[in-house]
Amino acid sequence: MDLDPRQYENLAVNDNDIHNIVLSYLIHNCYKESVESFIACTGAKQPTDYLEDMDKRKRIFHFALEGNALKAIELTEQLAKDILENNKDLQFDLLSLHFVELVCSRKCTEALEFAQTKLGPFGKEPKYMEKLEDFMALLAYKEPEKSPMFHLLSLEYRQQVADSLNRAILAHLNLPSYTAMERLIQQATVVRQCLSQEAGKDGPPFSLKDFLKS
Amino acid sequence: MELSTIKDAFDRVTKKQKLSCSKTQEAIDQIRQEIESVLDTLQSANNTDHELDYKTVLNELKASFLLIAPLSQMEGTQKELNVALTKYGKLLEKHFNPDISKAYRNIDIDRHTLNQIIANHFYHQGLFEIGDHFMSVVGEPESAAIMKFPFVEMYQILEAMQNQNLEPALNWASTNGDKLAQSGSDIVLKLHSMQFVKVLQNGSREEALHYARMHLSPFATSHMTDIQKLMGCLLWTGKLDRSPYHALLSPSNWDKLAEELKRQFCNLLGQSYNSPLSVTVAAGVQVLPPLLKFMNVMAGKKNEWQSMNQLPVPVELDREFQFHSIFVCPVSKEQATEDNPPMLMSCGHVLCKQSILKMSKNSTKVFKCPYCPFDIDAAQCKQLYF
Numbered sequence: 001m002d003l004d005p006r007q008y009e010n011l012a013v014n015d016n017d018i019h020n021i022v023l024s025y026l027i028h029n030c031y032k033e034s035v036e037s038f039i040a041c042t043g044a045k046q047p048t049d050y051l052e053d054m055d056k057r058k059r060i061f062h063f064a065l066e067g068n069a070l071k072a073i074e075l076t077e078q079l080a081k082d083i084l085e086n087n088k089d090l091q092f093d094l095l096s097l098h099f100v101e102l103v104c105s106r107k108c109t110e111a112l113e114f115a116q117t118k119l120g121p122f123g124k125e126p127k128y129m130e131k132l133e134d135f136m137a138l139l140a141y142k143e144p145e146k147s148p149m150f151h152l153l154s155l156e157y158r159q160q161v162a163d164s165l166n167r168a169i170l171a172h173l174n175l176p177s178y179t180a181m182e183r184l185i186q187q188a189t190v191v192r193q194c195l196s197q198e199a200g201k202d203g204p205p206f207s208l209k210d211f212l213k214s
Numbered sequence: 215m216e217l218s219t220i221k222d223a224f225d226r227v228t229k230k231q232k233l234s235c236s237k238t239q240e241a242i243d244q245i246r247q248e249i250e251s252v253l254d255t256l257q258s259a260n261n262t263d264h265e266l267d268y269k270t271v272l273n274e275l276k277a278s279f280l281l282i283a284p285l286s287q288m289e290g291t292q293k294e295l296n297v298a299l300t301k302y303g304k305l306l307e308k309h310f311n312p313d314i315s316k317a318y319r320n321i322d323i324d325r326h327t328l329n330q331i332i333a334n335h336f337y338h339q340g341l342f343e344i345g346d347h348f349m350s351v352v353g354e355p356e357s358a359a360i361m362k363f364p365f366v367e368m369y370q371i372l373e374a375m376q377n378q379n380l381e382p383a384l385n386w387a388s389t390n391g392d393k394l395a396q397s398g399s400d401i402v403l404k405l406h407s408m409q410f411v412k413v414l415q416n417g418s419r420e421e422a423l424h425y426a427r428m429h430l431s432p433f434a435t436s437h438m439t440d441i442q443k444l445m446g447c448l449l450w451t452g453k454l455d456r457s458p459y460h461a462l463l464s465p466s467n468w469d470k471l472a473e474e475l476k477r478q479f480c481n482l483l484g485q486s487y488n489s490p491l492s493v494t495v496a497a498g499v500q501v502l503p504p505l506l507k508f509m510n511v512m513a514g515k516k517n518e519w520q521s522m523n524q525l526p527v528p529v530e531l532d533r534e535f536q537f538h539s540i541f542v543c544p545v546s547k548e549q550a551t552e553d554n555p556p557m558l559m560s561c562g563h564v565l566c567k568q569s570i571l572k573m574s575k576n577s578t579k580v581f582k583c584p585y586c587p588f589d590i591d592a593a594q595c596k597q598l599y600f
Contacts, residue, residue: 140441
């Protein structure tokens with residue numbers, strides 16, 4: 001990788017800053033054991049009340065990830081009643097996770113009942129109509145895994161919803177929704193791309209993957 | 215036929231007639247007022263024993279009549295009405311010329327074929343009794359049954375559909391599913407969709423779901439959007455009329471579906487959607503006015519046309535009457551005919567027969583294709599059928 005003309009390697013980086021960045025990333029993602037090990041190893045300063053909130057978030061996150069959306073909703077409402085009330089999109093996504101779980105368990109009558117009572121009211125808003133139709137189409141198949149909407153049954157989709165929920169809870173707790181690590185990587189990527197354009201290089205654009213390998 | 219000019223002329227006549235009527239009424243009202251005024255004067259004079267000079271009163275009345283001038287008032291509008299009426303009469307004569315003999319020529323038509331065309335029209339329209347009666351009158355009752363049979367089935371299906379019963383249509387669709395799929399028709403899905411909505415409307419959600427899994431899921435990959443919408447309806451069981459999908463309940467959907475079924479049914483029979491007779495009449499109605507006009511202008515050309523192979527003037531027909539491609543030879547710039555058909559050369563390019571004969575000196579020598587460097591042997595050229 002070419003060295004940047006601005007000679008950034010001369011900049012001193014404080015270890016504490018790096019520790020805080022890593023720690024915030026671990027806390028954000030609820031890696032409780034890793035957080036404890038990291039604090040023990042580095043002697044980093046322990047954030048206040050982080051453990052209790054992290055435990056709750058971890059449970060909620062895992063319930064959402066497993067597809068047990070009703071439990072995730074229940075725990076979220078215990079933690080902060082208005083999170084879902086103020087975030088209709090998230091509420092819809094969580095309810096649809098439960099619907100998908102019922103479909104996967106072949107509980108079609110139950111799924112239909114649930115969709116009509118809980119998801120139906122969202123149908124009055126056009127922005128949910130398309131999504132609703134996607135979910136309802138799963139019912140047309142005896143084997144929904146083989147349907148064109150199979151992505152709705154995937155772990156990736158559940159991960160996406162769980163991430164959104166986690167971010168919403170963090171925002172409610174007045175914590176950053178995105179980790180400093182993510183932000184720094186995004187910023188570094190943009191800066192490198194700008195510098196590369198500025199220098200007028202004809203080579204390929206900056207790639208984070210390649211940079212990490214070098 | 216273009217009737218808007220006739221309608222405009224008729225509207226002008228009615229307008230002038232109304233104007234004339236109101237002007238006449240106006241003049242009569244003015245006269246009546248003057249007379250009533252004079253009568254009042256005479257009456258009051260009688261009541262008060264006043265001396266009244268009747269001559270003066272009548273002279274005043276006469277003067278006011280002259281001032282009103284009712285005749286000249288009515289004359290102008292009446293004149294305009296007469297002009298409009300005369301024009302309208304002439305326009306009617308021009309457009310509805312009863313003598314169409316100038317625009318056709320007598321051709322020997324096989325009576326049997328003509329009878330078949332007429333009977334086919336009756337059966338096509340579902341007028342079975344008339345068709346049977348016609349066939350027995352012309353002495354061909356035996357061919358009636360063969361012609362009638364497929365249309366009887368079609369009209370039984372359509373009649374059931376009028377009563378919102380899709381069973382016969384669905385049975386027909388499942389029997390002919392492969393043929394319909396080959397022709398690229400989605401009538402089977404449309405029928406199942408309609409039945410699904412009907413089941414759902416009757417309020418049974420589970421039954422509708424079962425129906426969807428049985429009959430709609432096979433179409434999911436090819437008609438994903440349709441299936442998604444139909445499955446979305448399940449959220450509104452019992453209140454579909456107040457749902458975003460209320461358009462699915464429109465009665466016009468049944469009419470459209472019936473029309474589509476008739477189209478596909480005729481297609482499988484190898485018949486056109488409209489009977490050949492109705493197509494001929496409709497096309498004839500479009501072609502007749504320009505031909506009549508031409509024959510009126512070129513009265514002397516009648517005999518020439520009798521021997522022609524094509525119409526004396528180019529006639530524009532709507533797209534619905536264009537059933538075949540037209541080939542114009544790129545060499546001779548002439549339209550292909552039965553005697554001069556398009557021919558496919560070994561290189562893949564197409565010319566008309568006469569151009570090939572000309573270029574090959576009556577098939578005696580090899581010639582170069584005008585479009586590519588290929589050498590063409592006239593004997594290897596194949597006739598194309600559009």
